[in-house]
Amino acid sequence: MQPPSACPCRGGIPWQGILLAVSLLTFWNPHPTAQLTIEPVPFDAAEGTDVLLLVHNASQNIIGYNWFKGETADGRHEIISYVVSTQVSTPGPAFSGREKIYSNGSLLIQNVTQNDTGFYALQTITANIRVELATGEFRVHEKLPKPNIIINNSQPMEGEDSLALTCEPEINYATYLWKINNQMILDGDRLKLFNNNRTLTLFNVTRNDTGPYECEIQNPVSANRSDPLTLNISYGPDAPIINPPDSHFRLGTNLNLSCHADSNPPAQYSWFFNGRPLESTQELSILNLSTNNSGSYVCVAHNPVTNLNRTTTKNITISESLTPPHLTASNTTVAEGESVQLTCIPNDTEISIQWLFNNNTLQLTDTMQLSLNNSILTINSVKKMDEGEYHCQVSNQVFSEKSNPITLTVIAGPDRDNNINQPLSPGAIAGIVIGVLAGVGLIAGLGYFLFFRKTGGSGPL
Structure with a gap:
């Protein structure tokens, strides 16, 4: 950092005795047009540099x-003085041994420390006893250490506690920044920055505030960032969920239920059946189900830190296998326009009944009617389209069974047969003959007219 044509100098100064007189002359000597100034290079310096x-x-x-x-x-605070004519410098009371002065008056301070931060004054004396004074300032910044985050509560509870995160250490002239999930944190409704941004306060923490958090410190010469910190926020338990979602199971099969509730720390689980305690486990298994296992199953989730309990109830039914129902019909061969009734006779209770036509779900028409809990199907004014194979099917939550088939045959009705076989009456025959003769005469007359018109002849009068 040595300026051109300038040499560092040290030594004694013989003219120090006249400094007082020179200082007094400063009040009346005029200043030059260009004012004496000091430029620190650099203004912000890292500790240990020049x-x-x-x-x-x-x-x-x-x-x-x-x-x-x-x-x-x-x-009392003089660092060094320099005589231009002799190129001799003399250290003062504030000299540390790290200062060098050049022939142009510039001062080099080597291996600066934070104690060197502040103002410096330069006094110049001219041959005509004119004194000028100029000041300059620079700041020395330490190389920033790796910061760390201190929290005031290691296990806050959701919805109850607020939390303060402090970035350590405290450093002068440093800027503090906070990030969560690599996103900059700004002041908000629940997140507030205090103490020159060193402290981040979270009001009414929630489970979504876990982080991770990082604090970063910066000064003009360096920057450093903390390790990420993930908060341990206690919450829950939420309402438990019991799986599988099914509530009806076959007789003789195995039942395996699992219970889960969102919770931190993880919830502790216990089971009850019809109010009677079972196992204190997250999963419940019952082998070879019987109808005695039907009932109310309750899962209780407990958080040992928040001391909260949440429960979920599941009603389970164990069902026996169904037997096929029996299907009967009032008649299996029906004439069009007549009615027929099909009856489904189940052998089980607590079932539902559906009807099938040609192995598809029966689509009811205007002439069809279901009664007695869908066990009776009545078809009024049967049509040819109603002909086909019918089943009834019984179902519960687990099983379904189909009945024996009944095939319905639809034949032509009596009115249609009478109209086909009945002979024509004499009046009808006479009408037909007269119509035929009239048609023949009309055709003959039209042909005669067209012939004479074509030959130019005239017909009989």
Whole structure:
């Protein structure tokens, strides 16, 4: 950091005795047009690096430079002085051994520490006893350490507690940033930043606030980020869910129920059957089911930290196998227009009855009617389209059984047969003969007219 044509110098200064007189002359000596200034290079420096206090607009006939720690020319805080003519520098009370002054008055401070942060004053003296004073400032920043996050509650509970996260350590001139899931955190309704953003407060924490969280510290020369922190928020249990969702099972099979509730820490589970305690496990197994196993099963989920309990009830029915129903018909051969009744006779209770036509679900028409819990199908005014194979089917939540088939045959009705076989009456025959003769005469007359018109002849009068 040595400026061009400038040499670092140290040594004694013989003219220090006249400094008081020179200082008094400062009040009446005019200043040059270009004002003396100091430029710190750099303004923000990392600890252990060098800083150059570069002098600008110094007068041409300067005979000496004096550097001070602070904003005034206080001899108690003098760092170094320099005589231009002899190129000799003399250390002052504030000299640390790390300072070098150049022939142009610039001051190099090596291996800076945070104690070097602050203002520096330069006093120049010209040959005509004119004194100028300029100040400059720089800041020294430490290389930032890896921060860590401190929390005030290691196991907050959802909906009850608030939580404060603090980024440590506290560092001057540092900026603090917070992230959750790699997204920047800003002030909100429940998330607030305090203490120069060092502290992040979460009000009324929820299970969705687990994170992970990171804090980052920055200064002008470095940056560092903490390890991610995931919060352990206690919540739940939520209402348990019992699987499988089925509630009807076959007689003689095995029952395997599992219970799960969203909870932190994980819930503890227990089972009850018709109010009687069973096992304290998450899964319940019952082998070779009988009808005695039908009833109310309750799963209880308990959170040992929140001390909350939630329950879910499942009613289970164990069903025996069904026997096929018996289907009868009032008649299996029916004339069109007549009625027929089909009756389904089940052998079981607590069942539902459906009807099948040609192995498909029967679509009821206007002439069909179901009665007695769907066990009787009545077809009024049977049509040819009603001919086919009929079944009834009984079902419960587990089983279904189909009856014997009945085939319904539909024949032509008596009115239609009479109309086909009855002989014509004499009046009808006479009408037919007269109609035929009239048609023949009309055709003959039309042919005669067209013939004479074509030959140009005239017909008989």
